Amino acid sequence: MRIELSIVTALLVAGAASAQEKTISFPSAVSFETGDTWAYKGRKFRLFGVQACLRNTIYRAPDGAEADCGLQSIGSLAALFSxxxxxxxxxxxxxxxxxxxxxxxxxxxxxxxxxxxxxxxGAAFAATFPSGAPVSAAYAVAETTARENGSGLWAGRFTHPVSALLGEH
Incomplete structure (x- = not known):
C-alpha cells in the first residue's frame, strides 16, 4: 500500500510539474555530472527513474581491465546526446x-x-524508492533484460549502484 501511495504521489508531482513547464531541448554541449545528471544554462537536470553507475566505483571488464564505473555511464549518456x-x-x-x-x-x-x-x-539501472521498489516498472524490466543478456556493464563485474545507495553491498 505504501509503495502504491508513493507511486501515486510521484505521478501527481509529475503531472503538476509537466503542466508548468514545456519540453526542453538540449544541445550535445551540456556538462555531464553523472550518467544520469547534467547541467545546462546554470540548471541541473536528472533522468527520472534512472540510476547511473556511481563515480569512483570499479567496473571490471570480462578481460580483467578496470575502469571507473561512473565514467562508463557518463560516456553512454554523452553518446546519446551526441x-x-x-x-x-x-x-x-x-x-x-x-x-x-x-x-x-x-x-x-x-x-x-x-x-x-x-x-x-546496460549503461544505467532502474532507480528505486528507499523501500527497494522500482520507480518505473518498465525500467525494471529493461534492467532485468539487460542483466540476463549480459549487455553493457552487465558483461563485467561492478557494485550495483542501487545496492550501494541502499547500503546493501
Whole structure:
C-alpha cells in the first residue's frame, strides 16, 4: 500500500510539474555530472527513474581491465546526446533542486526513450524508492533484460549502484 501511495504521489508531482513547464531541448554541449545528471544554462537536470553507475566505483571488464564505473555511464549518456536531438519533459524536482526529466532522443528517424535506451543497453539501472521498489516498472524490466543478456556493464563485474545507495553491498 505504501509503495502504491508513493507511486501515486510521484505521478501527481509529475503531472503538476509537466503542466508548468514545456519540453526542453538540449544541445550535445551540456556538462555531464553523472550518467544520469547534467547541467545546462546554470540548471541541473536528472533522468527520472534512472540510476547511473556511481563515480569512483570499479567496473571490471570480462578481460580483467578496470575502469571507473561512473565514467562508463557518463560516456553512454554523452553518446546519446551526441547522436541527435534530445527533448526532455520536466516531471518534478529532486531534493538537491535538480529538475527530474523524462527524455526522448531523435536518432535518425526513430524517437527513443533515453532512460530505456541507457538501461536496456546496460549503461544505467532502474532507480528505486528507499523501500527497494522500482520507480518505473518498465525500467525494471529493461534492467532485468539487460542483466540476463549480459549487455553493457552487465558483461563485467561492478557494485550495483542501487545496492550501494541502499547500503546493501
Amino acid at each position: 547522436t541527435g536531438s534530445i527533448g526532455c519533459q520536466p516531471v518534478g524536482t529532486a531534493k538537491d533542486e535538480a529538475t527530474f526529466v523524462v527524455c526522448a532522443a531523435q536518432v535518425g528517424s526513430a524517437t527513443i526513450d533515453v532512460g530505456t535506451a541507457l538501461i536496456s543497453s
